Amino acid sequence: MISIQLPDGSAQELPDGSSSADLAAKISSRLLKEAVAAEVNGKVVDLALPLTAGDSVRILTKKDREALEVLRHSCAHLMADAILRIFPQAQLTIGPVVDDGFYYDIYLPEGKITPEDFPKIEAEMAKIVKENHPFRRCAATVDEANEHFARYRAIDGGHNKFKMELISEITKRGEGLTFYKHGEFIDLCRGPHVPSTGWLKNHKLTKIAGSYWRADAAREQLIRVYGTAFFSKEDLDDYIKFLEEAKKRDHRVLGEQLELFMMEDVAPGFPFFLPKGAILWNTLADYMKGLVRRTGYVEVKTPLVLSEQLWHTSGHYDNYLENMFFTKLKLRDPKDASKIFDNVVEERPMAVKPMNCPGHALIFKHRLRSHRELPLRIAELGLVHRRELSGVRHGLFRVQAFTQDDAHLFCTPDQIEEEIMRLMDFFKEVYTAFGLDDVRVELSTRPAKSIGSDQVWHLAETSLQRALEARNLPYQLNPGDGAFYGPKIDFHIRDCLKRSWQCGTIQLDFSMPERFGCHYVGTDGAKHTPVMIHRACFGSVERFLGILIEHYAGAFPLWMSPIQAIVIPVSDKFLTYADDVYSKLSAAGLRMEINRKDDRLGYKIREASLQKVPYAIVVGEKEVESSTINVRTREGVELGAMTLEAFVAQLPEWRK
């Protein structure tokens, strides 16, 4: 008999050679039915693996995150099996689990797999699920491995060199080889797996992408087939619904439909804000400017183009060159105006700023500062330009020019804690204002390679920690993940689809004040170097706006809505009255529009709803006679007839 420890601290006695499955069976038949895998001494393994005395075992069911990963990895095998049945010349490489599913990288010497093949592959997968093959684990030697991989022999007569490469690496590390077999299919795999293919009913292939063996562009081109799997059909359906919902909320699509912004080939990665988008942008900017003014900042404006020399001082030239735009002078030949010289040697070459901090450092050292001025909080909605590789640009999320709600706080080390607490309050106020209450905080501390004294690092890190604790903010600690010049706090917010976005960041900097020679005169009359705190709350106004478009699905709260109400005359007989309503509400401060088109009422209502205008104001004969308006919300609720005053009085918060 062996004794097995359970998570609740109790123990179970089992016969020698028993497995986790036997353990589950002994606890309850229901648990055996629901068991997916087991965590033995902290490692996830197959249910069928024999246990040894003293093991501590947790049975994993579909409720456990680890179990879902096991399921998905098994599903990767299932998919690989199906693909090999359809494409016998395919060679498997690796097939790991990723965030919301799995993929398998496949080498296909010729031909290709496209999404059109999905139905065929899925049909084959369904067949294998129905056959309900058990997953069997087998340990093997290298020779046996060769044997196992006989079926992967390439058409040219060679072995599957990808698997052979993996095998030789594993062997070199002195680890044993394990294979997993279901039906005729066998694959090199660490495991574990679900008990049988019957578990893998709820799957879906999602997309195809290119990849390279070992992520090395010089090596073989592979086809990456993505899929996902869930324990229940409901979960799979929910996931498919989530994908559809996310697609509907795509800010690039809504940006087009709601006429918020546009992109042009002549300016890739540089959005054009259309009138309605510009209202949104300005609403965010105005909100931020107001808050900054109320919370003890000074606001500045710094130049876009600065001498290259400055970027040497700041260190960006050495570390950030690839992401910077540089100006390039041209000259016309004085004798021949059609001749242009491109390669002009510039006396003072200039660069477009990718960050605002050097400018703010220059403002700080513009004159001698006293300790009495600290903390000095310098804020700027600063437009920065950053070159991005062509493949990474994405709507408003990743652009080449954007406006940071940037600020740099110059303070003494003693003031760090107080400033961080103020920032926590500031950030919280902002996110709450936009209905983003789900905020996750990460604290990253000193990396191996860093500058600054132990003393300053220690003070800074404990200040950050104390501030987080004082504000009761749970946080995730990322030891060693800070920048070389200081620790940082990142804010990740979740939108209404539970997607996480990194927005705010607070970074301490012990380096830049030094580089720029920023000093203040202390109480002792001597010069001291301040600490610099970089911080941005939106991050980028453009990106934050993109997040809000998706968060609200274009139906912004009243105070942000580009058009807050639209006047719809029942027919053009009532245009005069409609104009009157329009002017009065505009004068009251509401952003108004008026629909003068010769369409039927129903059509204009529909248009207003699709444009997500919060209120449609209908005016016709009845309204003219009683000097009222008839109000309908974009959700389709009829608020009925009311006076203009009553309408304005009942509005929820409509300016911030």
Next chain:
RNA sequence: GCUGCUGUAGCUCAGUGGUAGAGCGCGUCCUUGGUAAGGACGAGGUCAAGGGUUCAAAUCCCUUCAGCAGCUCCA
């Protein structure tokens, strides 16, 4: 930057060697209407750009540019 896919009217897309199409939007007219699509007519295109193959190219090939997905990147 890499790989794959895509680029046709303002938008969404069909057309895949032989006279450029639809729906929506836009304009004009009819209609003067009561809370999510009334009707008729009309304008609108160097088929991304450049080169090649061909009697003939939106269609096939090459190059470039841009977009999309993934990868890589984002101290």
